[in-house]
Amino acid sequence: MKKFFYGFQYAWQGIRYAFKTQINFRFHSLAAIFAVSMGFYFKIQTYEWLWILAVIAMVFISELFNTALEVLVDLVSPDYHVKAGVIKDLSSGAVLFTAFFAFVTGLLIFIPKIF
Numbered sequence: 664m665k666k667f668f669y670g671f672q673y674a675w676q677g678i679r680y681a682f683k684t685q686i687n688f689r690f691h692s693l694a695a696i697f698a699v700s701m702g703f704y705f706k707i708q709t710y711e712w713l714w715i716l717a718v719i720a721m722v723f724i725s726e727l728f729n730t731a732l733e734v735l736v737d738l739v740s741p742d743y744h745v746k747a748g749v750i751k752d753l754s755s756g757a758v759l760f761t762a763f764f765a766f767v768t769g770l771l772i773f774i775p776k777i778f
């Protein structure tokens with residue numbers, strides 16, 4: 664049982680590490696708070712909440728894996744290596760892709776309510 668709760672502690676440490684070291688993670692946290700506030704303000708429906716929460720989760724998951732990959736690359740390849748750069752670029756691309764999808768989802772849900 665103790666091990667189970669330690670697992671949560673380690674996971675929380677990882678999230679704190681990403682928050683402290685990644686400016687993008689902090690920016691996306693603000694964007695998530697903004698989207699959730701808009702959701703409450705406009706009293707969006709359950710299916711709309713599901714989309715908003717799903718894209719928020721996707722962005723955070725991709726951010727966490729991106730951070731993990733960056734740390735891993737820096738560990739195994741501290742010197743310049745073309746493939747190290749490609750791995751980091753691919754990982755950043757995954758974050759950009761999910762963030763763009765989240766942004767479009769937000770627009771599709773909130774734009775009709777604003778105008």
Ligand SMILES: Nc1ncnc2c1ncn2[C@@H]1O[C@H](COP(=O)(O)OP(=O)(O)OP(=O)(O)O)[C@@H](O)[C@H]1O
Nearest residue numbers: 685733740741742743744745747748749751752755
């Ligand atoms: N070891 C390396 N070898 C080759 N290219 C690298 C290496 N490390 C980084 N790069 C290149 O520089 C870019 C920025 O790397 P960096 O480690 O600053 O990542 P980042 O995504 O900007 O992370 P951070 O949020 O920590 O600044 C990478 O996307 C990659 O193109």
